[in-house]
Amino acid sequence: MTELRTLKVALLGCGNVGAQVARILIDDADALAARTGARLELTGIAVRSIDAPRDVELPRELFTTDADTLVKDADLVIELMGGIEPARSLILSAIENGACVVTGNKALLAQDGPTLYEAADKAGVQLSYEAAVAGAIPILRPIRDSLSGDRITRVLGIVNGTTNFILDQMDTTGATFADALAEAQRLGYAEADPTADVEGHDAASKAAILASLSFHTRFDLENVHCEGITGVSAADIAAAKDAGFVIKLLAIAEKLTAADGSEGVSVRVHPTLLPREHPLAAVHGAFNAVFVEAENAGELMFYGQGAGGTPTASAVLGDLVSAARRIVLGGPAQTETTIGKVPALPIDAVNTSYYIGLDVADQPGVLAKIAQLFAEHGVSIEIMRQTIHRDADSNVESAELRIVTHRATEAALAATVQAVKGLDVINSVTSVLRVEGV
Numbered sequence: 001m002t003e004l005r006t007l008k009v010a011l012l013g014c015g016n017v018g019a020q021v022a023r024i025l026i027d028d029a030d031a032l033a034a035r036t037g038a039r040l041e042l043t044g045i046a047v048r049s050i051d052a053p054r055d056v057e058l059p060r061e062l063f064t065t066d067a068d069t070l071v072k073d074a075d076l077v078i079e080l081m082g083g084i085e086p087a088r089s090l091i092l093s094a095i096e097n098g099a100c101v102v103t104g105n106k107a108l109l110a111q112d113g114p115t116l117y118e119a120a121d122k123a124g125v126q127l128s129y130e131a132a133v134a135g136a137i138p139i140l141r142p143i144r145d146s147l148s149g150d151r152i153t154r155v156l157g158i159v160n161g162t163t164n165f166i167l168d169q170m171d172t173t174g175a176t177f178a179d180a181l182a183e184a185q186r187l188g189y190a191e192a193d194p195t196a197d198v199e200g201h202d203a204a205s206k207a208a209i210l211a212s213l214s215f216h217t218r219f220d221l222e223n224v225h226c227e228g229i230t231g232v233s234a235a236d237i238a239a240a241k242d243a244g245f246v247i248k249l250l251a252i253a254e255k256l257t258a259a260d261g262s263e264g265v266s267v268r269v270h271p272t273l274l275p276r277e278h279p280l281a282a283v284h285g286a287f288n289a290v291f292v293e294a295e296n297a298g299e300l301m302f303y304g305q306g307a308g309g310t311p312t313a314s315a316v317l318g319d320l321v322s323a324a325r326r327i328v329l330g331g332p333a334q335t336e337t338t339i340g341k342v343p344a345l346p347i348d349a350v351n352t353s354y355y356i357g358l359d360v361a362d363q364p365g366v367l368a369k370i371a372q373l374f375a376e377h378g379v380s381i382e383i384m385r386q387t388i389h390r391d392a393d394s395n396v397e398s399a400e401l402r403i404v405t406h407r408a409t410e411a412a413l414a415a416t417v418q419a420v421k422g423l424d425v426i427n428s429v430t431s432v433l434r435v436e437g438v
Helices: 016-027 029-036 067-072 087-096 106-123 140-146 161-173 177-186 201-215 234-242 309-329 366-376 410-421
Strands: 005-012 038-046 076-079 100-103 152-158 224-226 245-257 263-275 287-294 298-305 351-361 381-390 397-405 426-435
Touching (some): 005 067, 029 038, 038 067, 087 106, 100 309, 140 201, 161 177, 161 245, 201 263, 234 245, 234 426, 351 410, 366 381, 397 426
Parallel strands (some): 005 038, 076 100, 224 263
Antiparallel strands (some): 152 287, 245 263, 381 397
């Protein structure tokens, strides 16, 4: 039997995902060798503290705090440290030394991906990052490879498990945002500081990556319109349910035609109302899903666990095996598919529907005034529902209006909402959310 060559693997970071990657590399070494055509030898794990507690029992001699030396002697480098530095410098060092790199660092890719792609292209090595978006779900390779002969027109994704869990809890149990967040933290879905998740920043990084691959143009965080879920109330969830909708935090990238006739791509993250019959509406708990629309393939749905050590490790190992096979078989590295420069469009260019909640005076003529104002701004009302409330202390009645508009430009809808706030019959605008899938 021919002796298999050995490829040295350096692992940077040993958190939940890194520890599982190390475990699989050790426990499944023979199976991985059979699939790869080479033995994948884990030569070291770079960590900040060798003595830090870990859920997975790993050989102590693998741990080192000298990441710089570790990457210089590796054939393959797995970066799971997160953050911008020192991850960026270590990846560039690995590439310079001829190593293929696998990373799950969505923040780094969204902020400075072009630098890494160009370095990898110049060095002729592979840079893979399936684990950066949607955990275990194979979505980046299908977009890059399987759909490379098609034209993607739109991508909608639930790409953050924490926010999906929170919104799902609010929808299914009636919990408040604060209670749902506390439960997510208790179960380990949310960090002690959940800002990156609940403010939409994590999803925005993933949206930039999805948009770049889908439309063959480099988009970064500056191109992504981002809104989080902290303003979504239990009343919003209940009203959406009553109207047949569910609220999800969506990452959306779609090709649009601007008012001047030019084409561009809108990349955005925001809370969105979806009809309950939409496939993404059925994504519960901390699961992720990505809905892709293409000219020839039509509608495609990718669903699965979007986070967690073992599921995400599956994506990392998939990239590692692919890169190792390329080394064994030879040939050119798989390069970035960026070939065009489609402009990023501002949020004002989007054509969408709105859900608007209003607290109004309960008096004759209110509905007529609101309807006239919408008509003056060229926005058509599709659904209008009214509920009367009586204040127990003052005995004064007010009305709650829930309006869903037909599709119109974002600019027109925003101007309409601003004008509505100026009406003397409006007590307050309680919520403004976008609607998709209608």
